[in-house]
Amino acid sequence: MKSISADLNIMIKASEKASKALIRDFGELEKLQVSSKGPLDFVTNADIKAEKIIIEELIKSKRNYSVISEESENKVENDKDNIWIIDPIDGTTNFLHGVPHFAISIALKTKNEIVSGVVYDPIKDEMFYAEKNNGAYLNNQRIRVSNKNKLNNCLFATGGNNMEQVNFEENITLRRTGSAALDIAYVASGKFDGYFQKNLNIWDIASGIILIKEAGGIINDIDVNKYEVKKVLASSVEINQKLIKNLINF
Numbered sequence: 610m611k612s613i614s615a616d617l618n619i620m621i622k623a624s625e626k627a628s629k630a631l632i633r634d635f636g637e638l639e640k641l642q643v644s645s646k647g648p649l650d651f652v653t654n655a656d657i658k659a660e661k662i663i664i665e666e667l668i669k670s671k672r673n674y675s676v677i678s679e680e681s682e683n684k685v686e687n688d689k690d691n692i693w694i695i696d697p698i699d700g701t702t703n704f705l706h707g708v709p710h711f712a713i714s715i716a717l718k719t720k721n722e723i724v725s726g727v728v729y730d731p732i733k734d735e736m737f738y739a740e741k742n743n744g745a746y747l748n749n750q751r752i753r754v755s756n757k758n759k760l761n762n763c764l765f766a767t768g769g770n771n772m773e774q775v776n777f778e779e780n781i782t783l784r785r786t787g788s789a790a791l792d793i794a795y796v797a798s799g800k801f802d803g804y805f806q807k808n809l810n811i812w813d814i815a816s817g818i819i820l821i822k823e824a825g826g827i828i829n830d831i832d833v834n835k836y837e838v839k840k841v842l843a844s845s846v847e848i849n850q851k852l853i854k855n856l857i858n859f
Contacts, residue, residue: 616672616717617740620693620727623666624713627659627697628731631704631713634658635732638707652698652705656680659697663715667693674717677836679812692718696812699728700788709733714790716815718833726816728794737794737816739823747798754826754845755799760855763802763848766792769809779855789841793817796843797824803844803852805859811836817843 613621634655660680667674675687678695693715698704700711709732716726725740737752739745745752757763766784784801786792789809795801797820811833821828821843828843840859844852853859 613738613743614725614740615670617725617727617738619667619670619672620715620717620725621729621736621738623663624715624727624729624736626666627662627713628729630662631655631659631698631711632731635704635707635709638704649705652701655704656698656701659713660695663695663697663713664693667715677812679810690720694718694723694812694815696790699790699813700786703787708787710786710791711788712790712794714812714816716812716819718815721834723815723818723833726819728790728816728820730791730794735794737797737820739797739816739820741819741823743823745797745820745823747794752798752824754796754821754824755802756845756847757802758847758851760848760851764800765852766795766801766804768792768806777855777857781855789813790817793841793843794820797821797826799824802848803842805840805842805852805856807840807859809838809841811838814838814841817841 657680660678664676673687674691674693676693696714698711699714704711713729716723728737737747760779764782768785768789792804796804818828826843827846827849831838
């Protein structure tokens with residue numbers, strides 16, 4: 610494994626610390642599923658608590674970077690050239706229903722580019738991370754996108770509520786896992802062969818952008834300075850054009 614930057618080290622440590630609270634809260638959810646109040650408030654609080662832990666850990670680094678996060682007011686008044694982009698629970702609906710498939714996502718944007726990213730699945734203890742010109746890794750093992758080149762051998766992931774707007778020329782095998790961050794991490798590690806979705810937020814996919822690039826894959830141009838992302842399409846270079854050709858109205 611190559612040595613990692615101080616920034617990426619802080620991001621990994623922050624996600625590990627927040628994960629302990631999330632795992633505890635996830636364990637409590639079973640009791641709440643049957644309560645009259647229901648688990649929604651509890652999960653919202655778990656989200657906010659995890660975010661607070663992440664931000665506190667990042668701030669301890671004394672870097673004075675700005676913060677964009679799903680749950681809180683975004684503070685871009687500090688160092689405007691360096692911004693942490695945080696999603697404390699990507700896959701909140703899964704978390705809410707006791708489905709163990711969600712992740713913490715932290716990315717660092719420097720100037721107009723994502724330079725490092727972490728996607729951590731606390732339940733499976735899978736840490737995906739990458740930084741510019743340093744490769745992509747899963748638990749310290751180098752990862753690459755898949756090398757399949759036939760669509761009918763591939764497994765693709767998608768999400769959102771816009772499937773009726775997308776048609777396929779061929780019969781494509783699809784999964785909807787409920788976590789964009791993990792979907793893209795799975796593409797980077799070759800578990801999925803590609804991922805596409807419309808209408809996301811930058812914190813859903815910021816870390817995925819660098820993971821895909823550093824794993825040798827390709828992702829469409831995304832303006833990382835905007836919160837709204839109209840569409841995302843990520844895959845290996847080999848399958849990219851075939852996938853685009855088969856996605857009508859995407």
